[in-house]
Ligand SMILES: NC(=O)C1=CN([C@@H]2O[C@H](COP(=O)(O)OP(=O)(O)OC[C@H]3O[C@@H](n4cnc5c(N)ncnc54)[C@H](O)[C@@H]3O)[C@@H](O)[C@H]2O)C=CC1
């Protein structure tokens with residue numbers, strides 16, 4: 339039994355809190371919205387982020403950082419990537435070096451090009467870190483459906499230990515030492531899910547969808563490697579695995595956002611789609627490194643208003659022919 343503190347009472351934080359509470363751990367969710375915290379504590383639900391789900395007994399929620407973090411052994415940070423630096427700074431006085439901090443966000447900080455582990459190293463140097471990423475919809479995990487993810491730390495022993503601590507009967511963590519590869523896979527697949535969703539939304543057919551996913555995966559591997567990820571990591575759960583999941587199900591918020599893009603629907607009020615915040619910086623990182631990533635660049639251009647989906651399809655098809663593997 340370990341004391342878990344989970345920061346962020348959104349869909350993924352609540353799902354992970356349910357998972358670990360069901361596994362018998364003492365879990366406290368740190369929220370920032372009083373009504374969400376009240377609903378978790380009193381109604382055993384989180385209707386705003388995970389509707390129609392009954393949360394297990396023994397899952398506590400609070401607005402008080404010290405109450406959540408004070409005596410926790412494991413702290414999961416589960417906020418959107420663009421909020422991670424602010425959240426970490428606010429929590430600094432309540433965190434201790436002996437706690438294991440687990441990064442669960444999938445994205446790249448827009449202004450700096452930093453991944454979650456870079457942000458933590460800058461804001462909380464010297465803390466023990468692990469990254470948790472892979473194909474895992476919050477609703478599936480919250481319901482206790484079988485799931486496999488990658489759990490990465492800098493050292494093999496630390497990764498094995500983190501995977502042991504974070505695995506349950508239904509949630510299988512594979513240990514890895516390539517934190518950067520795991521983070522790159524998790525961030526870039528969101529951008530590609532927007533592209534796959536746009537293809538679906540525009541009704542371009544299953545063949546086009548397969549082409550975008552496959553060629554998108556080439557870009558994920560190229561850019562992920564240029565950013566320091568290992569090729570085998572990008573072929574694993576946090577690269578290929580999560581790409582397959584998010585590019586094939588409207589349950590994915592990124593895929594759903596892409597569908598709305600493809601249809602030309604109004605996108606205001608849609609749920610968090612991290613790819614929207616990652617596309618521009620991912621395209622910039624690729625350009626700076628001389629990496630050919632036309633799908634990522636096209637998604638970034640569409641989101642910036644520089645092109646519509648129809649023009650994007652024409653432009654991608656009109657590119658000069660090339661060898662599949664170069
Ligand atoms: N929902 C899912 O199935 C999965 C999500 N993720 C990743 O987890 C991260 C969080 O996603 P969700 O929980 O789904 O998003 P969400 O939109 O459902 O919830 C985000 C939560 O973070 C809180 N938050 C935002 N800024 C904060 C701050 N500065 N301090 C404290 N709390 C803050 C919000 O109040 C909200 O409760 C994202 O990076 C996402 O890509 C990863 C795997 C699965």
Ligand SMILES: O=C(CO)COP(=O)(O)O
Pocket residue numbers: 444472473474475476528531580583584589590591592593610611612
């Ligand atoms: O990362 C996820 C599944 O692994 C969740 O995907 P969405 O954020 O697109 O819903």
